[in-house]
Amino acid sequence: MRIELAARQPFSLQQVIRSHGWPQLLPFHWERESDALLRVERLTTGTVVVLNFHPMENGLAVEVSDELTDAERAELETTLDWMFGLDMDFGPFYEMARGEPKLAGVEANARGRVLRSATLWEDTIKTILTTNTAWSGTIRMNAALVAQFGDPLPAAPAMQAFPTPASVAASDPDTLRNTTKLGYRAPYVHELADAVAAGRLDLERLKDPAMPTAEVRKRLLAIKGVGGYAAANLLMILGRYDFIPIDSWAMNQVSQEWYGGQPVGPKEVEAAFERWEEWKGLVYWWWDWDQSG
DNA sequence: GGTAGACCTGGACGC
DNA sequence: GCGTCCAGGTCTACC
16 A cells, blocks of 8 residues: 655655664665665554655655555554654754855755654664664664564565564563673663563653653653763754764764864864754754865 | 773774 | 774763
8 A cells, every 4th residue: 555645845755864874774674776765664553564665746655565454554654754754844944054054955955854763762772772882783783683573574574673662571681682782782772671661661752842852851861871972862863953962973073174183072062063052963963074084 | 070990792903 | 713902872980
């Protein structure tokens, strides 16, 4: 079946796909050359389907591998709306960016949206898996987690959805450590899975735009394995741009851009974007870095 | 509030 | 092939 969804303009599927590294992480399947994007999705009914995304004149078209019930279709449309931020308004960002050469083209290229996973549970786990490791390690750990705990697509069992909190919680930290090679992150991932599965932590509530950013950040930082960088990254995904996800790459970029290659710390990164106030995270994200250094 | 050291893995490197 | 070193954020203990 096919689902067509309109998006607030400007919208570019390609720009959302290329907004960060998430398409390289299962259960996304991405071909860089063609920008073809697939995703294995598990609905709350337990139905597992493949989603095939295509650009459409005013939004997004999604080919679904199987027929769905009305309730499943409604759930999937809500999920897709969230993942691609279809109704997000970046008008204020574009207005502010005018006159800044390093942000030239953000509006013309429809930049602003950051690709999300279906759930904040998935985005939080993936963010934890980006910490203190190379990107290749993130890909490896995430793939192992999906392979070990993800529900399979009936027609092609090798394709699996992202694990549910319950499936990970049913395991134990030693299995996570030894089988999926999460290392010291294993107890963090298990603890989070257990808290979400048991209902002690409602991550999806953090999507509520009425909750103050400071409160969202406080709750994110209370999660073991989520520190300043991870919280800022998740806030970006949630559409809140008050904080910059400062990692070694960020410090290196700021060093090259403004300090002639001299080592800098988080304070210098903060200072570089301070004037952009509540938009600083998005400005940092889409900054046209000087690659010559 | 700031800082040092430990955490875990894979990759690079030298032998 | 083996051993060593290093990079990557967060947590905990300590000052």
